[in-house]
Amino acid sequence: MPAPTVVHNLRDSRFEIAIEGELAVLEYERSGPRLAITHTFVPPALRGRGLAEALMQAAIALAQAERLAIDPVCSYAARYLEKHPL
Secondary structure: OOOOOOEEEOOOOEEEEEEOOEEEEEEEEEEOOEEEEEEEEOOHHHOOOOHHHHHHHHHHHHHHHOOOEEEEOOHHHHHHHHHOOO
16 A cells, blocks of 8 residues: 655644545644644544554654654654654
């Protein structure tokens, strides 16, 4: 399966992956030098395809490019960063 296409939706402060009429999202808030990851959601029909991980990688890339500290507010982000420390 090809890598999913992650779109950075600046207007809504989130990353998105659209597949099969469904939308997986990672929402964030920027505050000063911090990027708070507030919510990650993958529809049940799309789970198990690595979409949440792809969304996290996009958020991490943004934070690194802009030298922002990541604040993992949502539980998925916290678990991901525990397993994949920066």
